[in-house]
Amino acid sequence: MLSSLSSFTFLAAAEDGADAGKAIALALGIGLGALGAGVGLGNIFGSMIQAVARQPELKGELTGIQWLGFALVEAVVFYGLLGGLLAYVLV
């Protein structure tokens, strides 16, 4: 396994410099997008927990809104991913 890992790093070093740059840009873009979405998701679920703790009888109504917010926020990562992939493939 060690030998295969070292051969992998060797392969990566032999790659074209521009490709490496694009890969770093892609990863950085997704990472920054995930940072924002992480904060947003934490907010949503944190507020949901608080709301249910205060008024447990509203749980059913709140769940739908929670998942709507979850999907809307989560999509932000994927805009980043898609932009990164487009840049990676097209540029």
Next chain:
Amino acid sequence: MKRALAAVTLLALTLPTLASAQSEPAEEESKFDPAHEWELQTWGPELKIGPIDMSLNKAVAYLLLGTVVSILIGIVLMRVKAGRDPNRRQALGETIYEVAQVQVAEQGLPTRAIGRWFPYVATLMIFIWTINMIGFIPLPLSDERWEIGGVEIPTLAIFAATSTLSVTLALAFMTFVFTHVEGIRENGAVKYFKSWIPDVPKVMLPLIVPLEILGQFMRLISLSIRLYANMLAGHILILTFIGLIFVLESLVISVLAIPAATIFYLFEVVIVVSIQAYIFAALSAIYIGSAIEPDH
């Protein structure tokens, strides 16, 4: 139940891996790239009607299969003779119906429009759920061939029709068209387009109005990209983890890679598939509802 599902998934992901690991030396020169899964090759003859390409490919096959399965879901689960004590089929059908009505339709549509638009949003929900779900079942519908006993059959692969942009864009475009058609029909063109303009001071209008018009088209983009990128990212994650075995060329990696792939697989199947179907239908309902009653 959950444990059994996890075990079966682990096994199902392991078997094709071992099979492909054995046939690996034959295709030494082809480098592993997850993106190859999304290169659609035409099957059979090319059918072109003017500029429209009608020929069959992987995504079309999955769409057709999804259509058949979602029609079957409707017939099997909903066309039940309602009995005194409901059997499991009827109970499941009623659960789906209730989710479609309470969680999707009533959330966005005004009461008077539910009768007209409930079929559309419920169909969207069931159809998208079905094609998402079929995308995670290994089916012999891929472009690669695999030889067993002299017969060439397609390899088992996971691929969702919703992980191609044209499919989701077509679905989002339907919602886009219906939104404006319904808005104009209910309110009249002048009143409907006036409702786009928000209550702001006159000075701000040249700045706000283009943004609002752009916002209407951004809905089209965000609705399609959300579903597309979610399914694409899910499949790429699973493929990448399994592909690590071939990139690093050692079976030892599979001890780590296959459980990791299984975790993401279960996450996608249990959570993402249903949520994306729900979100697409709910947002369609909200957009159409807000066009019918622009004041809200």
